[in-house]
Every structure is written in structure tokens, then in C-alpha cells.
Amino acid sequence: MSAEVLVFDILGAVAVLAAAGVVLARKPVHSALSLVVSFVNVAAIYVILRAEFLAAAQIIVYTGAILVLVLFVIMLVHPEDLPEFHGGRPIQRVLALILGLVLLGEVLAAILTRTVVGQPGPWSEQAVQAVGGNVQALGQVLYSGYVLPIQATALLLLVATIGALVLARPDSPRVRRVARDTATISLGHPRGADGANGVELPALPPVAGDRIKPETGERELVMAKSGDDFLDQPVWGERRRS
Amino acid sequence: MPVVELVRPEWGLIVPELILLGTIVVVLAGDLILSRRQHSVLTWVALAGLALSLLSNLTIDWDAGRSTFNGMFQADYFSLFINIVVGVAGILSVMISSSYVEGGEEPEGLPWPEYLALLLFSILGTMLVGAAGDLLMIFLGIEMGSLAVYALTGFARRRATSLEGALKYFLLGAFATAILIYGMAWTYGATGTTALDEIAARLRPVITGEGGIEASLLLALLLLAIGLGFKIAAVPFHMWTPDAYQGAPTPVSGYMSVVPKVAGFAAMARVLVQALGPLSDSWLTLIAILALATMVYGNVVAIAQRDVKRMLGYSSIGHTGYILVGLAAYSGMSADDRSVSSVLFYLFSYAFMNIGAFGVVTWLQSRGLGVTLDDFRGLATRSPLAAIAMTVFMLSLMGLPPLLGFYAKYYVILAAVQVGLIWLAVAVVVMSAVSAFFYLRVVAVMYFNEPVGDWKTQRTPLLGTGLALMAIGTLVFGLLSSPLLDLAQKWVQAFGVA
Amino acid sequence: MLQGYAVIGLMLITAILMGSVLLLLGRLVRPYRPTPTKLQPYESGIPDVDPPKTRYTPRFYIVAMLFVIFDIEAIFLYPWAVSFVPLGVYGYVTAVVFLTILLAGLLYEWKKGALEWV
Numbered sequence: 001m002s003a004e005v006l007v008f009d010i011l012g013a014v015a016v017l018a019a020a021g022v023v024l025a026r027k028p029v030h031s032a033l034s035l036v037v038s039f040v041n042v043a044a045i046y047v048i049l050r051a052e053f054l055a056a057a058q059i060i061v062y063t064g065a066i067l068v069l070v071l072f073v074i075m076l077v078h079p080e081d082l083p084e085f086h087g088g089r090p091i092q093r094v095l096a097l098i099l100g101l102v103l104l105g106e107v108l109a110a111i112l113t114r115t116v117v118g119q120p121g122p123w124s125e126q127a128v129q130a131v132g133g134n135v136q137a138l139g140q141v142l143y144s145g146y147v148l149p150i151q152a153t154a155l156l157l158l159v160a161t162i163g164a165l166v167l168a169r170p171d172s173p174r175v176r177r178v179a180r181d182t183a184t185i186s187l188g189h190p191r192g193a194d195g196a197n198g199v200e201l202p203a204l205p206p207v208a209g210d211r212i213k214p215e216t217g218e219r220e221l222v223m224a225k226s227g228d229d230f231l232d233q234p235v236w237g238e239r240r241r242s
Numbered sequence: 243m244p245v246v247e248l249v250r251p252e253w254g255l256i257v258p259e260l261i262l263l264g265t266i267v268v269v270l271a272g273d274l275i276l277s278r279r280q281h282s283v284l285t286w287v288a289l290a291g292l293a294l295s296l297l298s299n300l301t302i303d304w305d306a307g308r309s310t311f312n313g314m315f316q317a318d319y320f321s322l323f324i325n326i327v328v329g330v331a332g333i334l335s336v337m338i339s340s341s342y343v344e345g346g347e348e349p350e351g352l353p354w355p356e357y358l359a360l361l362l363f364s365i366l367g368t369m370l371v372g373a374a375g376d377l378l379m380i381f382l383g384i385e386m387g388s389l390a391v392y393a394l395t396g397f398a399r400r401r402a403t404s405l406e407g408a409l410k411y412f413l414l415g416a417f418a419t420a421i422l423i424y425g426m427a428w429t430y431g432a433t434g435t436t437a438l439d440e441i442a443a444r445l446r447p448v449i450t451g452e453g454g455i456e457a458s459l460l461l462a463l464l465l466l467a468i469g470l471g472f473k474i475a476a477v478p479f480h481m482w483t484p485d486a487y488q489g490a491p492t493p494v495s496g497y498m499s500v501v502p503k504v505a506g507f508a509a510m511a512r513v514l515v516q517a518l519g520p521l522s523d524s525w526l527t528l529i530a531i532l533a534l535a536t537m538v539y540g541n542v543v544a545i546a547q548r549d550v551k552r553m554l555g556y557s558s559i560g561h562t563g564y565i566l567v568g569l570a571a572y573s574g575m576s577a578d579d580r581s582v583s584s585v586l587f588y589l590f591s592y593a594f595m596n597i598g599a600f601g602v603v604t605w606l607q608s609r610g611l612g613v614t615l616d617d618f619r620g621l622a623t624r625s626p627l628a629a630i631a632m633t634v635f636m637l638s639l640m641g642l643p644p645l646l647g648f649y650a651k652y653y654v655i656l657a658a659v660q661v662g663l664i665w666l667a668v669a670v671v672v673m674s675a676v677s678a679f680f681y682l683r684v685v686a687v688m689y690f691n692e693p694v695g696d697w698k699t700q701r702t703p704l705l706g707t708g709l710a711l712m713a714i715g716t717l718v719f720g721l722l723s724s725p726l727l728d729l730a731q732k733w734v735q736a737f738g739v740a
Numbered sequence: 741m742l743q744g745y746a747v748i749g750l751m752l753i754t755a756i757l758m759g760s761v762l763l764l765l766g767r768l769v770r771p772y773r774p775t776p777t778k779l780q781p782y783e784s785g786i787p788d789v790d791p792p793k794t795r796y797t798p799r800f801y802i803v804a805m806l807f808v809i810f811d812i813e814a815i816f817l818y819p820w821a822v823s824f825v826p827l828g829v830y831g832y833v834t835a836v837v838f839l840t841i842l843l844a845g846l847l848y849e850w851k852k853g854a855l856e857w858v
Contacts, residue, residue, distance in 0.1 A: 007749070047745055057815050065808040072804045110428065110458040120434065131823070139819030143831040144248050148311035150816065150834060152370060152382040154841035155263075157809045159363045159386055161845040162270075163393030164805045165854050166356045167408075168798045248830040267844070274851045 008048050015041035028074045032067060039063045050125070053135045252310040255302060255317040258295045258325050259369055265291025266362045273355030281354045285340045285704070288358045289333060292365070296329035307736055309375050313437050316375040318736035323586045323729060324372025324508050331500045331593040332365045337708030338601035339493035341608055345702070348398040348491060357397060361497065364390035368505040371512070377426045377436040380509045384422070384473060387505045388415050391498050395490040407482075407489025414472060414482040422469025428462035429517070438517040439738070445520040455524060463525055466513055467532075473506035476532045476566060477539040480559050487555030492607055495551055496600025499558040500593045507565060507589060511582050515572055516737045522572055530570040530666055537563025537673045544680050550603055551613050553680055554596070557639060560677060561592060564654055567666050571657035575734055580657035582737070583730035584650075590726065591638075591650040591719065598635040598712035602628055605705055610698040618684055620693030627706075629688045631713040636681040638716045641674045646720040653727065802854055806846075813842050 018041065021034030039062045046055035128137045142150060253260070265288060272284050299322055307318040336358065343352045367386030374380040392415060396408025430436050433444045449455070472479040487495045514525055540560030547553035568584035603613055605628050611617040622629040638647035651670060658667040719726065820827065820835045827834075849855055 044749075053819060056818075061808070061811055061815055065804075065811040069801070069804045069808055072800045076798060076801055106457070106461050106464070110456075110461040113457045114432075131826075135819050136823045139821075139823030139831075140826055142816075143820050143823070143827050143834050145312040146314070146378070147251065147834050148314040149376075149378045149382055150838055151841065152379065152386065153816070154813075154838045155363070155366070156382060156386050156389065157812060158841055158845040159360070159367075159389045159393075161806070161809055161849060162356060162359055162363075163389055164802065165849060165852060166353070166360070166393050167396055167399055168802050168805070169852070169854060248828070270844070270848055274848065 004048060008045060011041045011044045011048070014038075015045070029071070032070050032074060035070065036063050036067055039067070050128075051134060053138050249312060252308065255308060255310050256315060256373075257298045257301055258329075259366060259373075261295040261298055262291060262362060262366050262369065265295070266359055266366070269355055269358050269362065273353075273359070282340070282344060284355055284358055285336065288336050288362060291362070292329055292332045292336065296326065296333075299325050299329075304732075305735075313375045313439070314379050315370075315373050316736075317373060319729070319732035320508075320511065320582070320586075320736040321369075321373035323590075323733070324504060325369055327504055327586070327590045327593055328365050328368045328372070328501055330590070331497070331504070331597060332361065334593065334597045334601075334708055334712060335361060335493060335497040335501075337704050337711070338496060338597060338604050341700075341702040341705045342491060342493050342604050345608055345700075348401060348404075352397055352491065357394065360390040360394050360397075363387075364394070364497075364501055368501050368508065371505045372508045374509075374512055375438055377429065377438070377441075377513070377517070380512060381419075381423060381426060384505055384509055385419065387502055388419070388473070391494075391502050394494045395486050395498065397494060398491050401489075403489040404491065405489075407486040410482045411486040414479075418469050418472030418479065420469075421465050421472070425462050425465030425467075425469055428458055428465060432456060432458045432462055438512055441517040442519055445518065449520045455521060459521060460524060463518060463521060464528075466518075467525060467528055470506055470510050470513070471532060473509070474503050474562050474565075475559050476562050477536040477559065480536070480539070480562075483559055484552050484555040487558070488549060488552045492551060492600055492604045492613065495554070496597040496604075499554070499596045499600070500589075503558075503562065503565075503592075504589050507569070507585055510569060511585065511733075514569070515575075515582060519572075519575065519737075522574060526570055526572060529566055530663065533563050533566035533570050533666060534669055535563070536560070536566060537669060539563075541673045541677045544677070547680070548615050549613055550615060550618065550684065551600070553615075553684075554599055554603075557677065557680070558596060560673065561588075561596075561639070563673070564588065564651060564670055565592075567658050567663070567670055568654045570666060571654075571661045571663060573661045575737060577734055578660075578731075579734060580653065580660060580731070582733040583727060584653040584657040586730040586733065587653050587723070587727055588650040590730075591646040591716075594712050594715045594719065595635050595638045595647050598631065598709060598716065599639065601705065601709050601712065602632040602635065605702065605709065608700050608702050608705070610700075611695055615684065615687055617695060618687045619691040619695075621688040624693055624697055628709070631709045632688060633685050634713045634716050636684050638720075640678050640681040644717075644720050646716045646723070649720050649723040653723075799857060806849065806854075809845070810842070813839070 015038050018034045018038035022031045022038065025031040025034055039058060043055040043058040043063075046052070046058060123137055123141070128134060131137050131140060268287050268291070269284050272287065273281070276283065302317055302322075304317065304319050304322050307316070309316040309318075339357065339361070340354070343354050343357050364387045367383045367388075367390065370383035370386065371380055372383075374383055392408055392412045395411050396405050398404035426436070429441065433441045435441055435444065445459075448459075468479065472482075475483040487499065490498065514522075514529075518525065537560050540556050540558070540563060544553050544556035544560060547556060565585055565588045568581055568588060570581075571579075571584070572581035573579050605625075606617055606621070607613065609625075618632075621632065634645065638645035641647045641651040643649075651674060655667045655670050658664075658670070816838065817835060820831055824831065
């Protein structure tokens with residue numbers, strides 16, 4: 001039993017470190033690779049918890065499919081188009097740290113003072129063994145009591161399919177060229193509202209000789225917080241103020 | 243060995259949802275079969291489907307308050323009212339959308355069938371939340387609604403503002419979902435069940451025992467409140483709202499100011515009142531503070547806006563605050579507890595006023611004007627009817643009697659006063675006065691300024707009918723509010739009097 | 741029953757050790773004298789004209805997205821398959837409805853031309 005705890009500790013520590021790596025890595029691909037490590041470790045923790053099916057799903061869906069998607073998206077985006085990663089204003093960093101610590105403290109308090117309120121369900125370890133294992137038990141529960149959630153999940157996937165298709169459907173070549181020149185998403189708030197007739201207002205500030213695409217990584221990330229406080233922020237092309 | 247129980251579901255209880263699903267299937271099939279020019283037929287398919295779904299509510303015996311699918315789905319008065327609100331909001335949204343989407347208000351035009359399908363899916367998801375009997379269903383319903391609305395926000399993908407709004411909405415929404423499901427996990431961990439009634443049943447003895455409430459339950463409560471707070475755009479979880487409202491295609495802004503909010507409030511009522519009702523002492527203060535912060539922030543910041551869509555976005559934050567006041571007035575399920583009923587009634591009236599207001603903006607856009615305050619100049623001389631409609635919506639949003647918005651606010655205030663939350667009631671009144679500033683400014687600009695910009699004549703019969711319906715509804719339902727309120731009051735029966 | 745997984749863990753540890761030891765050994769033994777020419781992607785070819793900056797088309801994204809969706813579907817079918825007998829017709833109908841909904845999605849994509857690689 002103590003060996004199990006030891007293995008759990010190692011796996012948990014690696015998972016947490018890898019998760020930190022996801023956030024701290026400078027290059028998106030490194031983040032993605034850290035994510036793989038974290039996912040695999042979490043899958044191993046599921047195995048220790050005797051949730052074999054969940055472990056398999058974690059490997060197949062997360063490290064298999066989601067990670068592929070993440071890597072595709074990283075390849076879709078020009079490295080130049082990525083906004084400068086930065087941690088926000090100093091006050092935001094301090095606030096984020098405080099809030100994060102508060103949340104951590106709450107989670108810790110909840111874990112440390114925990115007593116069992118609810119009752120364990122009918123699926124004791126013996127019961128699970130009796131039907132042949134974790135996957136069998138899950139199948140029996142999932143396809144009897146959870147019929148409606150299953151179908152709702154299918155519908156959810158259908159919505160995701162349609163939504164992805166609407167947003168990422170390939171265009172005719174003519175449209176594609178226009179889009180590449182003008183419609184790069186800026187996290188900064190584009191000034192101006194919807195133009196009359198839906199025509200996009202030129203988002204370029206009148207800077208002489210400036211190009212549409214900014215220099216590598218120089219675009220400032222501006223999140224509009226409230227009201228109009230973004231209006232005096234540079235959006236395109238201007239050099240990052242140091 | 244546990245026996246697998248294969249219980250036959252009662253299909254009769256989910257007829258409204260099934261009809262809506264059938265409508266979606268027809269719309270999607272129509273998208274594949276019909277040519278682009280024939281797509282406007284789908285408008286009528288969607289409207290008919292929504293109307294049928296609304297009517298089919300009559301076939302269900304709501305008094306029985308039965309549940310099916312192992313308690314996953316509850317057909318009670320609460321879900322009935324949610325069905326009515328989202329059904330009506332759906333019909334109105336389709337009416338104001340068709341000319342905008344089909345009429346090429348956006349560069350490259352927008353595909354109408356996909357728009358309808360996503361809209362209907364979002365309505366379906368909200369109906370599922372309203373009828374949810376389990377945390378899982380609440381999660382799935384909210385996600386179904388949200389995913390569709392994310393896509394709708396970015397629907398005008400040739401316009402960077404639209405994509406930007408969608409991106410912000412999506413990122414923050416996904417983050418909120420993670421928090422929400424974390425809260426659900428803690429709830430499950432603390433109680434050992436995800437069924438709402440069962441959670442309440444297991445919590446009740448814990449509360450009466452001594453030693454206070456578990457830290458884990460408080461954490462679950464906090465996380466759930468934060469996650470749902472994002473969905474309803476309560477301050478401080480509102481950051482996505484102005485950009486998403488401004489960027490989205492105008493009818494979508496109108497839609498998403500109502501139906502996702504209904505989903506959020508339905509989930510709040512189901513989770514906080516039905517499941518975590520025994521913990522109400524812990525969450526009432528939280529909700530009350532959220533309510534105050536939300537209405538003050540939304541109304542004050544709205545004053546500074548020149549863009550009407552953005553202004554309505556902030557005003558919708560303010561209205562979230564008013565609705566939260568209703569929830570904060572929960573006092574433990576006595577038969578005359580008006581808390582949830584005032585929330586339901588407010589959501590109903592909000593559907594009329596706010597979709598209407600965005601409808602008028604759509605109306606202006608289809609006539610070649612923009613969405614800033616200046617574009618409203620002299621609307622009264624150009625189109626008196628549109629100006630009257632906008633005036634009705636603005637005054638109703640402000641809360642002027644005898645319009646619908648007044649009664650909505652009145653019932654919320656009544657609920658607050660009933661439980662002694664005088665300070666919140668006063669705050670609602672004060673903030674309504676503040677909101678008069680920016681609502682009346684629109685009215686003043688329409689009537690007292692000279693028109694500017696080019697006006698192009700355009701026929702948009704469906705949009706016009708929708709606006710007329712909403713304006714009349716805002717007038718009439720205000721006077722007919724008591725039967726609606728009686729219906730809403732039956733939430734007590736739905737959630738079971740303690 | 742966890743002992744079965746110990747083998748996997750052992751294999752993982754061996755693999756990590758093997759890889760790192762071999763790499764380390766190589767680094768210690770081999771000479772390292774880089775020149776700019778050696779560091780080019782193709783040492784003996786013509787110099788690069790352009791950095792490889794072309795963007796991948798969003799079609800990759802659509803394919804990956806579809807893959808995720810149908811991956812999740814497959815995962816959901818697995819528990820049903822292993823408890824097919826106790827679930828009987830009830831489970832069968834449930835699974836068929838589940839599949840039909842996703843099949844509708846696939847059909848829709850197909851007809852919409854999202855699977856075409858133009």
C-alpha cells in the first residue's frame with residue numbers, strides 16, 4: 001500500500017510540474033509537450049485509483065486527439081502573428097497571485113477538514129469485480145441510468161461539429177486572400193464599432209509607411225477592460241512601448 | 243451484485259424538446275437539399291417548430307411534476323416557465339434575425355440554415371437546463387447552449403470584431419465551464435450524488451447538525467457561483483460581455499442577452515435553490531453582494547457608451563444585477579416565497595424588451611445606418627413606428643409603469659422587501675434612476691435631433707412584425723402580469739416545499 | 741491487480757533511462773565543432789531561399805476537430821460493447837440513437853464539403 005502512495009506522489013509531482021511547464025514554457029510547442037507529460041501522469045493516477053477506463057480515455061482522447069488539435073492550431077498560427085506573451089500589468093499579476101493563493105488555500109482547507117457527508121454508491125469494489133471490471137460496470141451504468149446525458153452528449157458533439165464547420169469552413173480562393181490581409185484577430189480591441197452596412201472599418205492607425213502585419217512579436221496585447229479605456233491604446237503595428 | 247435497471251423513459255414528458263430536435267433535423271436537412279435561394283423557407287420551418295414546441299407544453303401534466311430518465315429530467319412548473327420564456331425568445335429572435343442574416347448586412351453574407359440550427363440548438367440546451375434534475379444535465383445543457391452561442395457570436399467571420407468577441411466569449415466561457423464543473427465535482431465529492439433532490443436531501447441533516455458547514459461544501463458553492471456568474475455576466479465575471487455584444491451580429495447580441503442568461507439563471511435556481519437550498523444561509527449574502535456590484539457597475543458604465551450595442555451590453559449587465567436581487571430574496575420555500583418567481587418573470591419580460599431593442603438596431607442597420615447613438619438621430623421623422631417601438635423598449639428597460647419592465651422590477655423589489663433586503667430594493671430603485679440617463683438619451687436623440695446619414699428604403703416585413711409584436715407585448719403583458727406571475731409562483735410546487 | 745501495471749512502469753523507466761543514457765554517452769564521446777555551413781538544414785544543398793513560414797490551411801484543423809469528435813464517440817461505445825449482454829435491446833437502442841446523431845453530423849459535414857480537400 002505504501003508503494004502505491006509513493007508511486008502516486010511521484011506521478012502527482014510530475015503532473016504538477018509538467019502543468020507548470022505548460023504555463024511557463026516560452027514556446028507553444030514546448031507547452032504542448034509538457035501537456036502530454038501531464039496528461040500521461042494523470043492517466044497513471046487514474047490507474048492507481050482503479051479507473052482504468054478513464055485512464056484509457058485520457059490517453060486516447062487527450063494525449064491522442066486533443067493534443068493533435070493543439071499542435072495543429074500551433075501550426076496554423078504564424079509565429080509572427082502570436083501576440084507577445086506577457087503577464088499583464090503589475091497590479092494584475094499581484095491580484096492573480098493573491099486570488100490564486102486564496103483559491104489554493106480554500107482547496108487545501110476543504111481537503112484537510114474533509115469528512116464524508118454522502119454515502120458511497122452501490123458500486124463497491126466487490127460489485128465492480130463481480131461484473132468483470134471497471135469498463136463493464138461503467139457500461140452498465142452509463143447505458144441504463146444515464147441514457148439522457150449520453151444522448152445530450154451526442155447532441156453536444158453535433159453542435160460542436162456544426163460550430164467548427166461554420167467558423168473554419170474553407171473559403172473560395174478570392175475571399176481567402178482578402179481574409180489573410182485584413183482579418184487577423186487582434187486581442188486588442190479594434191477601434192470603432194460595426195461599420196455601416198457591415199463594412200469593416202479600417203483598423204490601421206494612420207502611421208506612415210507602416211505595414212499591415214506588424215514586426216515579429218511586437219504587437220501589443222490589449223484586453224479591453226471596461227468602457228472605452230482601450231481607445232487610446234495602439235492596436236496594430238505600433239512598436240511595443242517598453 | 244447491483245442490478246442494472248432498465249427503466250423505460252416517459253417520452254411524453256420531453257415532447258417539447260423532441261419537437262425542437264425534429265425542427266433542427268429538418269433545418270439541417272433543408273440546408274443540404276435546398277438551394278441557397280430557397281433557404282428562406284427554413285425561417286417558417288423554424289418558427290413553426292418553435293411554436294409547435296411551445297404549444298406541446300399543453301400536452302404535459304405539469305401538476306404531477308414527474309421526472310423521467312432516472313430523475314435526469316424533471317417536467318415541473320419551473321421547466322414549463324423556462325420552456326415558455328425560451329420558446330418566445332426563440333421565435334422573436336428568428337423574426338429579427340432573418341432579414342439581417344439573409345439580407346447581407348455582413349460582408350460575404352451569412353449562412354442562414356446554420357444560423358437557425360445553432361440558434362435552435364442553443365434553445366434546446368436551455369430547455370434541458372430548465373428541466374435538469376441532475377448536475378450532469380445542467381452541465382450538458384449549459385454547454386450545448388454556450389457552444390452554439392460562441393459560434394453565433396463569431397458568425398460574421400469576415401469581420402474581425404465579431405471573431406474577437408467570439409474569442410473572448412469562448413475563452414472566458416470555457417474557463418468558467420472548467421470552474422463550474424470543478425464545483426460540481428466538489429459537490430459530488432461532498433455529497434456522493436449528482437441528483438439535485440438527492441443532494442438537498444443529504445445536505446439537510448448536515449445543516450441541522452452542529453459544527454457548521456464543511457469547508458468542502460463552501461468551496462463547491464463558491465466555485466458553482468463563480469462558474470454560473472460567468473454565464474449570466476455578473477460583475478466581476480462580466481469581462482467578455484461588452485465585446486461579445488458589440489462584436490456579434492446584432493440579432494445574435496439580442497438573442498444572447500436573453501437565452502444564455504435564462505440558461506444561467508435556470509441553472510442557478512436549480513443548483514442553488516433546489517440542490518443547495520439547505521445551504522442558503524451561505525450563498526444568500528454572496529448573491530446579494532454580486533447583485534449590488536453587478537447593477538451598479540452595469541448601469542454606471544453604460545452611461546459612457548456611444549455605441550448602442552455596447553450600451554445595451556452594459557445595460558444587460560445591470561439587468562443581471564436586478565435579476566440576482568430576486569434570487570437573493572430566497573427565504574426557504576414558503577408558499578409565498580417570491581424569489582424564483584420574480585426571477586422567472588423578469589426573464590420573461592427581459593426577452594421582450596431587450597430582443598426588441600436589439601431588433602430596432604437591426605432595423606437601422608438594414609436601412610444603411612450604423613449602431614452608434616448618432617445613427618439614431620431623428621429616427622422619429624424617418625420612421626415614426628420604429629421610433630415608437632424603441633421608445634417603448636427603452637422606457638420598459640428603464641422600468642416605467644405600466645410597461646412590462648416596470649412590473650418585472652416591481653416584483654423583484656417586492657421579493658426583496660418581503661425578506662427584509664431593504665437596501666437591495668433601494669439600490670434597484672436608485673440604479674433605475676441612473677439608467678434613465680442613458681435610456682432616455684436614446685429617446686431624446688430620436689425625437690429632438692435632425693437626421694444624419696443616408697437612409698435607404700428597405701422592406702423587412704418579418705423584422706417589422708417582430709418589433710410590433712414585442713412592443714405590443716411589452717405594453718400588454720405588463721397589464722396581464724398577474725396570471726403569468728401566478729404561473730411563475732408555482733416554482734414552489736416544482737421545487738417542493740420544505 | 742495493480743501489479744500488472746508495474747510492468748508498464750518498469751518499461752517506461754527502462755525506456756527513459758535507455759534514451760537519456762545513450763544520448764548522454766553520445767554527447768560525451770562525439771566531437772562537436774560546428775560551422776555555419778554544418779548548421780544549415782541541408783549541408784550540401786543550395787542555401788534556403790525562404791524560412792518555412794507558410795501557414796497550414798485551416799482544413800487540417802477541421803480534420804483534427806472531426807477526429808476529436810469521433811474519437812470521443814468511439815470511447816463512448818467501448819463500455820457499451822463490453823456490457824452488451826446485460827444491457828440487451830435497451831442498450832442497443834440507446835447506442836444506435838447515439839450513433840445516429842453523430843452519423844447525422846458526419847453526413848452533414850460530408851454533404852457540406854468539409855471533407856473535400858480542394
